[in-house]
Amino acid sequence: MRTVVELLAPVGSKEALLAALESGADAVYLGGKMFGARHYAPNFTDEELAEAVRQAHLRGISVYVTVNTLVDNGEMPLLIDYLHYLYQIGVDAIIVQDIGVACIARAVVPHLPIHASTQMTVHNLAGVQFLAEHGFTRAVLARELSLDDIAYICRHAPIEIETFIHGALCICYSGQCLMSSLIGGRSGNRGRCAQPCRLPYTLVDKEGRNVLEGRDAGEYLLSPKDLKTIEHIPRLIEAGVVSFKIEGRMKRPEYVAVVVDTYRRAIDAYLANKTNFTVSTQDHKDLAQIFNRDFTTAYLLGKEGRFMMSDRRPNNRGVRIGRVIDYLPREKTAVIRLDEPLALGDMVEFWVKVGGRVCTNVTSLKLQGQDVPEAPAGRAVAIPVPSPVRPGDRVFKTFDAKLMERARAFFNAGAPLRRIAVDAEVDVGEGRPLTITFTDVDGFRGAAATNFVAERAIKRPLTEETVKKQLERLGTTVFALRNLTCRIEGEAMVPLSEINEARRKAVEALEQARLSRYRRPDLSPRSITLEELCPPDKAARTKVKTELVVNVDTMEKLKAALIAGADWVLYGGETYTHRAITADEYRQAVELTRHYGRKIILNTPRLVKEWQMPGLRKELELFSELCPDAISVGNLGSLHIARTICSLPLHADFSFNIYNSAAVCFLVAQGVASLTLSPELNFGQIENIAGWGSAALECIVHGYLPLMVSEYCVVGSFIGGLHTGNCNQACRRGEYWLRDRMNEKFAVATDQFCRMHILNAKELSMLPHVMKFIQLGIDRIRIEAKTGDPAYVQRVTQLYRQLLDYGEAHPLLIKGDFSVVEHADITRGHYFRGVL
Incomplete structure (x- = not known):
């Protein structure tokens, strides 16, 4: 069992970097100006990245750079140059989401370790094993896993496992969210998430009624609390987690300092004394004070339902410090009974019963009529308030001046706080230079000598005290003198300026010695292109007519699709009816498809946690026995297992986020015969991918696209009593939608695994543009038909069938008027606009 764990800190700015280095991080993760999933953080220029790596490596701290966005073909030259640069400056690993990027990195920088981002949605052991086979050295697990799942994966994983331990949570599985993208064009997969989960929603029924009215529920129904696991550090360590990751590259450096320092001390305390681990009340308060939306352990200990959600407030709520007991309108002063201390410079927020929030800085603090700099808990104090508040209103401290001052000391000191101890040896004698040798605690050495040859002293010969005084002047270096061994022969004299210069050179040599362990073999100077790495294999693609696929989850819809002319049906996986498909139904589906002379792909679940693996x-x-035309898989783990069990053709679904030709070529090499391209691609990007590799390419052209998939269920949490441990499955007794501020309604579907799927409010329709897909050489176009009844499936399938058959001669294309078959509330997705 591993007993040393890595504390991994988020770094979004130079100040945050210093905060992380000085507060106890073992490693940091940060991003450059390109290809990082936190585009709106300050991030680092290339020069700043190099200096960040140098500063971290001097301290023995690892640096992981985020290259964790989807990358299109046009960006590949920039990506390749960027990977070269990261390799050359010595970053310890890159964090990657896009399997195509990983494929490129292995080819162009083979000695640069690759970590799988949580955006890769790795949520089972099979996925970890797949990554290990393909050169990854670490996997960041999905945040939806339980402690038992984490421990199981760690026990059997052939590579390192990293998990999040603190910070903001995504309500959707990371890497599977299209909500920000399809609503506003800002893709979370491209680092520009607009956080629609933090907006207000109303849960409504078919008639548009608020079904939570009177149920004591807030309006931020998709906004989770922040993750906090400090009490469970022992269990995570014993589970075998290698790296503990703190979320927060968008957070201020004070946040980084406080959270890293608190977890550092907790980890060290447990490792030092495993039988007496406690976390102080003050540490809990500090974590809450620096930032919180209230706290949760997410799925570590089970599903918390509504208790996981910050449905009343989507942003920092601070720490409750008391209640208003009186308000003096003439003086605009509130009297507060304190539960926690309050001081000048703090900021507080009143949660008023009418009118929302009232915020103020504490510029004056009176205790029993006297001005005081601070007041303890249990006392009544008066502070000025700009707007009226009422007795009984709760008061929260959102800014603690003393805590912030302590946090800033980590990065505002002007000199390192955590220094590396060095021992010095000095040798000098008349007729030879003075030499200085530094040896640090890790055994690295640096030496230098004076240019000046020591002379016989006339007045003041060198003493050990004089030498020590000069050697202690290590200033802004990361070193601190611990022991000095000084050999002075005779009454030698060396100018102090010479000693100082030799000290500077010895420090520089020691720094170079410490940095030398990070050097890698030189790269080949020859440039390389995407075409060389993944040669287009157009000869392997046999051009056939574009075919029609319909994705369904019931036998009735499957039959409707076949009657209407679907060439392929995709059947199975998650159902939106909350009902599992039986073996007999799969058998009937294959038989019925064969009866119509068509082809069938049997689907597996998009997400497969460990408890689902036997199933x-x-x-x-069963599928191997039924011999469908292909089997569809939705995650790396399912792909890994399907290759070992089945010899049938495999289809990779859109959940793989296939965004470039490198990803296509990689999947083809894994035996994938067909794949669905990312719904975030535009026509220009699709054209650049088409014809690259032998796999049949598929695009989704119609239906209500799933925007989110989540272990959290809003219906079960707020109506079903999920937090009690026994959901009453209210989702089976009605249909529900989330209505946003713009009055758009997003359907809420639950599957047989009790996962929630949020579907787009607008229906994707590419009816007028079917010919474009044919012109691009797309092999299959797909209708998402799990929503709607069989009549809807038959009608839409028939429209696409006719357009494919008649082509430009179709009456609708001749007239150019699709209003008779399209309603007003449709979208063209990203086919024309693309994503940022």
Whole structure:
């Protein structure tokens, strides 16, 4: 069992970097100006990245750079240059989401370790094993896993496992969210998430009624609390987690300092004394004070339902410090009974019963009529307030001046706080230079000598005290003198300026010695292109007519699709009816499809946690027996297992986020025969991918696209009593939508695994543009038909069938008027606009 763990800190700015280095991080993760999933953080220029790596490596701290966005073909030359640069400056690893980027990195910088971002949605052991086979050295697990799942994966994983321990949570599985993208064009997969989960929503029924009215529920129904696991550090360590990751590259440096320092001390305390681990009340308060939306352990200990959600407030709520007991309108002063201390310079917020929030800086603090700099808990104090508040209103401290001052000391000191101890040896004698040798605690050495040859002293010969005084002047270096061994022969004299210069050179040599362990073999100077790395294999693609695929989850819809002319049906996986598909139904589906002379792909679940694995294996064995035309998989773990169980053709679904030709070529090499391209691609990007590799390419052209998939269920949490541990499955007794501020309604579907799927409010329709897909050489176009009844499936399938058959001669294309078959509330997705 590993007993040393890595504390990994988020760094979004130079100040945050210093805060992390000085507060106890073992490693930091940060991003450059390109290809990082936190585009709106300050991030680092290339020069700043190099200096960040140098500063961290001097301290023995690792640096991981985020290259964790989807990258299109046009960006590949920039990516390749960037990977070269990261390799050359010595970053310890890159964090990657895009499997195509990982493929490129392995080819152009083979000695640069690759970590799988949580955006890769790795949520089972099979996924970790797949990554290990393909050169990854670490996997960042999805935040939806339980402690038991984490421990199981760690026990069997062939590579390192990293988990999040603190900070903001995504309500959707990371890497699977299209909500920001399809609503506002800002893609979370491209680092520009607009955080629609932090906006207000109303849960409504078919008639548009608020079903939570009177149920004591807030309006931020998709906004989770922040993760906090400090009490569970022992269990995470014993589970075998290698790296503990703090979320927060968008947070201020004070946040980084406080959270890292608190977890550093907790980890060290447990490792030092495993039988007496406690976390102080003050540490809990500090974590809350620096930032919180209230706290949760997410899924570590089970599903918390509504208790996981910050439904009343989507942003920092501070720490409750008391209640208003009186308000003096003439003086505009509130009297507060304190539960916690309050001081000048703090900021407080009143949660008023009418009118929302009232905020103020504490510029004056009176205790029993006297001005005081601070007041303890249990006392009544008066502070000025700009707007009226009422007795009984709760008061929260959102800024603690003393805590912020302590936090800033980590990065505003002007000199390192955590220094590396060095021992010095000095040798000098008349007729030879003075030499200085520094040896640090890790055994690295640096030496230098004076240019001046020591002379016989006339007045003041060198003493050990004089030498020590000069050697202690290590200033802004990361070193601190611990021991000095000084050999002075005779009454030698060396100018102090010479000693100082030799000290500077010895420090520089020691720094170079410490940095030398990070040097890697030189790269080949020859440039390389995407075409060389993944040669287009157009000869391997046999051009056939574009075919029509319909994705369904019931036998009735499957039959409707076949009657209407679907060439392929995709059947199975998650159902939006909350009902599992039986083995007999799969058998009937294959038989019925064969009867119509068409082709069928049997689908597996998009997400497969460990408890689902036996079911997946059994399902794949059944599919092997039924011999469909292909099997669809939705995650790396399912791909890994399907390759071992089945010899049938495999299809990679859109959840793989296939955004470039490198990803296509990689999946083809894994035996994938067909794949669905990312719904975030535009026509220009699709054209650049089409014809690259032998796999059949598919694009989704119609239906209500799933924007989110989540282990959290809003219906079960707020109506079903999920927090009690026994959901009453209210989702089966009605249909529900989330209505946003713009009065758009997003359908809420729950599957047989009790996961929630939020569907787009607008229906994707590419009816007028079917010919474009044919012109681009796309092999299959797909209708998402799990929503709607069989009549809807038959009508839409028939429209696309006719357009494919008649082509430009179709009456609708001749007239150019699709209003008779399209309603007003449709979208063209990203096919024309693309994503940022």
